[in-house]
Amino acid sequence: KWDGTPEDEMRHDVTDELAAYKLATLPFPGVFGVFYETDRPTKNALEKKWIETTREKTGGASDLEILQKTFDRMK
Incomplete structure (x- = not known):
């Protein structure tokens, strides 16, 4: 600085x-x-916040559970 x-x-x-x-x-x-x-926030800090927000919205579901729900919607 x-x-x-x-x-x-x-x-x-x-x-x-x-x-x-x-x-x-x-x-x-x-x-x-x-x-x-x-x-300003780093890319990693922004990604971490995005992941935390998404986890809260999905009720703390694991990556596999989220992926499975996505595939289930495609059927």
Whole structure:
């Protein structure tokens, strides 16, 4: 995250999306590092929440039970 040192063209607040795009569009050779950082849930955290919500809706059924119910509906 931003370390409190003074900003300049190459050192910017990583939560500033516009500054990140300015750095990303610099001509060759460009710059390296973190351009933009935002706090949001990871893919794994979102999947875990989705699975937990689904388990609550199905009454805690196992994977096999859910799969079997799905196949039964297809008959």
